[in-house]
Amino acid sequence: MSLLWPQEPICCLPRAGRSSTSPWDGYSMNKGEAKALLHLPDRVVIAVAYDCVEKMVYWTDITGPSISKASLEGGDIISLVTTDLESPEGLAIDHLARLMFWTDSMKDRIEVAKLDGSQRRVLFDTDLVNPRPIVADPSYGRLYWADWNRDGPKIEMSNMDGTDRTVLVKDDLGLPNGLTYDPESQQLCWADAGTRKVQCMDPNGRNRRTIVEGIQYPFAIVSHGRNLYYTDWRREAVVAVDRTTDRETDEFLPQKRSRVYGIATTPTQCPQAYNYCSNNGGCSHLCLPRRGGFTCRCPDVVDGSCVERNL
Template sequence: MKKEEANLHIPDRVVIAVAYDCVEKMVYWTDITGPAISKASLSGGDIIPVVTKELQSPEGIAIDHVSRLLFWTDSMRDTVEVSKLDGSQRRVLFDTDLVNPRPIVTNPAYGRLFWADWNRDGPKIEMSNMDGTERTVLVKDDLGLPNGLTFDPDNQQLCWADAGTRKVECMDPHRRLRRQIVDGIQYPFGLVSFGKNLYYTDWRREAVVAVDRLSEKETEEFLPQKRSRLYGITTTPSQCPQAYNYCSNNGGCSHLCLPRLGGFTCRCPDAADGRCEERNL
């Protein structure tokens, strides 16, 4: 395993979520002080703005590296949105039944999207196709503050860290089998899967904590040199995970190509010109 360290100093900003594009080796993040979505090269360099308008509190961010798509949640606009990786061709996928959407993750091979809403009156974890079809609630019982969410394509497991129930749990979203990994944790925020481990950031411990999914035990704790609240966490694999979907070459769409299992939909951005064509394939 190759370990790279990269520092990007962004003063006076609150960065909530981070995501990594393994193709161009770019790190993307949401920032609620801007508010903005920005990117920079993993090897350093300038900060490049991606989305800067019509944002209020962008909190979750996810990438489909195959389709070259960017997804994010905005917990004040109460939306789940999509655009190209450069921020163009933006479209609102969902703007109903959302109260505090935060983490969002993709499963590019299946054209699937998962997100969690920590609405205190009815927290839930939802799933849909990337084209906005087949929206469904995966989990709504025994949730508190589902802050962290990650999808492991190797095991087809969706896992979440909950600051209300103080648990990390995983589920097979196809068979809906749910199991607890650890409980009694403190205040998790971000979560990511890597190999046999899950890594979560913890606001109380001000640390990154590693949990072995198989033994269901905490194995390591990483303390940053400068102690503070840790928000999002992501991995930067040296190679992209193998995945294919129907939008790998934009599917012949004029604008947005949004995949789903076994097909895709050509969609228009919200600010479309007259030449955009929508179709299902």
């Protein structure tokens, strides 16, 4: 398993010449093995996500704007979504249901589509001001996202079909840029550039605790084992934090120093999990999981007949 991140103006894809990935040695970053994957000049890549099934890296680009993918093993860049975008800043993948979800902080909405960019549908376009990070929990069919609206920042949750939308956190937030969910410990964690803290809680909004505080300017965060890894714009680094001891344990400074944006893990094997849309649930178009079931939904633009139903 490795860490994967984009830098300004670099993205983390194969066969190029600047640092963007770092493998692990246990829970430590093997910094001597860090390498670049792809150079994307004149692009600002914000979010990065990984599909463990096909070993594909997905990213959002706000200069296009666009959502694209490429193989971790090498190959051409494939553009997936290139229209009706303004500032796609968050990206999450459900590898079981073969779906991707993204936030657009200029259009103030959250959308879903198949992993090839087809069957696109707006999930939410109300009560959003600056949505940025979004993460998926495929086993339970849940989405989590943060809105860094300076007048009312919040962290929310919903089912992947858009039902049961709930505000989880609204107090003691400043600029919640980064968000991650660890299915093993069932902890939702975030990095806040306003309060300068990393905090975690359970997905029901209980047992909130501070992991570290007094950090500089975190942008994104990801969980692996006992560690949290966050990117920091001021330090221009990837920082490791042990959440069992609540202390920083490691730092990686890329050879090309610049702002470091999103961060993701690249597991060698997919985690064992199941959801109701693993085989599209018999839906004609979108199969969107939810806790205990799924919903067949139509894309916003339907080609032919489409049937919506709850199961």
